[in-house]
């Protein structure tokens with residue numbers, strides 16, 4: 001009897017363990033799997049992290065998405081991307097590399113002139129965690145200096161290269177008045193031999209209301225973009241810039257986000273507040 005009962009206990013324990021393991025696998029499953037299981041990738045309670053000043057997602061109650069393009073401006077793809085955005089009356093946010101803004105000023109000017117939002121993706125696309133404070137500061141700030149020379153305005157949104165960050169990264173970004181922008185849907189659209197059809201499939205299958213789509217300013221993405229925009233338009237999505245997405249957050253998150261720019265939630269987000277260091281360094285204001 002005691003032998004039987006201990007075997008039974010073991011069976012129950014094993015069964016419980018299997019159930020827990022299955023649940024664990026489910027939780028860490030890929031977004032596509034989670035969606036098939038009906039688990040929304042965007043949690044309405046986790047849109048904005050005030051401590052790290054990080055936007056994680058837009059308002060999932062609104063059928064809108066932010067198109068974000070990292071790593072440019074690139075000669076091989078930017079004009080095609082801009083043409084497509086114009087065709088679909090879509091505004092996007094470009095996380096630019098400072099060095100490439102300097103190399104391709106005409107592309108930056110056209111992007112700005114067509115009403116898109118420019119954001120910071122560091123000066124040289126360096127990995128930020130683990131840098132000395134001064135190098136970290138320069139990596140972020142020098143891209144802003146380049147943009148300032150073009151426009152007389154500062155950048156206010158940052159995406160760390162590779163979305164790699166640590167607490168020092170987020171603290172420095174916040175201190176400089178940035179909101180760090182994460183994403184909800186990546187399409188692995190960078191690197192060699194990217195098939196535009198895969199970019200289309202991955203992007204569309206991972207898009208949800210309030211989504212921030214991580215795309216790159218590269219040729220495969222430029223080829224994929226018309227079908228992505230056509231499909232999302234048919235599905236009723238609006239395309240917003242990241243700043244518009246911040247403005248559309250629920251009241252609490254919106255107030256928290258705007259407080260990072262030193263703005264009250266009643267005020268429209270305008271220029272960056274005056275307390276921030278004006279970081280145009282000597283001898284750098286020539287040449288563009």
Ligand SMILES: [Zn+2]
Pocket residue numbers: 070071121125161162
């Ligand atoms: Zn990047």
